[in-house]
Amino acid sequence: MAPLRDCKAWQDAGLVLSTTSNEACKLFDAVLAQYATWTNNESLGGIEGCLSKLKAADPNFTMGHVIANGLELIGSGSSVRLNKELDSAMRTMMMLSKSQPLTEREKLHVSALDMFASGQLPKACDLWEQILQSHPTDLLALKFSQDTYFYLGYQTQMRDSVARVYPFWTSDIPLSSYVKGFYSFGLMETNFFDRAEELAHEALAINKTDAWSIHTIAHINEMKAEVRKGLEFMKETEDNWKNSDMLACHNYWHWALYFIEKGEYEAALTIYDNHIAPRCLSSGSMLDIVDNSSMLYRLHLEGVKLGDRWNNILQLTKKHSRDHILLFNDVHLLMSSLGAKDQKTTDELLTSLRELAKAPCEDHELSLAPSLGLPLCQAFVEFENGNCDKAVDLLYPIRYQLIEIGGSNAQRDVFSQLLIHAALNSKSQAKQNLARCLLRERDMMRPNSPMTERLIRKAAAVHSMA
Structure with missing residues (x-):
């Protein structure tokens, strides 16, 4: 890793930091590096350790407050509405910024x-x-915007934001290979698979432990339903990414998706039980919680018996049922209360979301609740209650808008799967017909997908019975 930058090094990079403390500047760099690489580096003291030392080194360093509050807001999905400490930290930052000469x-x-x-x-x-x-080399602005575009489902913006600064990230700039990884992810999400894969491999040639670039390749194999290639790649690279504590659980999730695609449910559950569930329990991070719910729900759609796994995840999700920070998170929290058949938590989540969505506000996510968040959640509820026709009626009209609730194409695929299963299990001939149309469409986009083939066989069986 490059030496941590002091005041002068930041100044030489054209990114002046308003503090006289070299220690504060170096700790700011340490936090930024760990955020960009998705890894708590124990030799640096982890992100938390560095943040507390950073505050001590210069309590009035505004950018120190910016990175601390930004990670809390953007990195961990907290909100000033729910978190009084964060609200107060934001006020302190605003006050400091007004009381000193900043760039x-x-x-x-x-x-x-x-x-x-x-x-x-x-x-x-x-x-x-x-x-x-x-x-263009302000990594904090780049990474904060990348994460936020992801939450917004702004895939093209996520790609082009990096394209505009990419030529400035020459190899002498610390962490420049990770910017290749950011760019490759945006290219992949906008279906430039070949260029995305090329860049991800370039990034990995420079640093084989770049878990985000590995993750991009996992997505490409998933999107193309190249299951064997995907499984081999995850196995070959596991030692390089399993210590990236913020992303490892998510990479294991991708690995398990290939097994679900193949219909090898036991293999998927083994990864779930050995890696996804334990990592989620220890981290409690929202990304890990989402992966947990999403994985179990996909297995549930495939008819796999899950034992008490839903109850275990409910212990983590229950306390977030009234948060409503991102609609994408809400629908994954809902999966767990439906899976665990906890009617009270399900009602609580939906009622509190309806209430918040009523009040006029500037909150982008809540403004999407009436048109997208609530019908999507309701579709899950109807499907679980056996009202497949109703689920299709709710989900089909919004399928092309669902990108607006964020997440990746691979993550949102669970909604497409739900729609297909609801249409297949519907009483109506027209909706069963729709299921076959959706499967043809899926088959064109991801040729050779074993899951699509299974569902097409199921659709044919439903048709012959009708």
């Missing part, structure tokens, strides 16, 4: 976080882009 770039960082905290995610991205136009 234009630092002021924009403060404003962007302020926008994000009030739920105005697209506006926050506009401000980070403003920073990147004049400071």
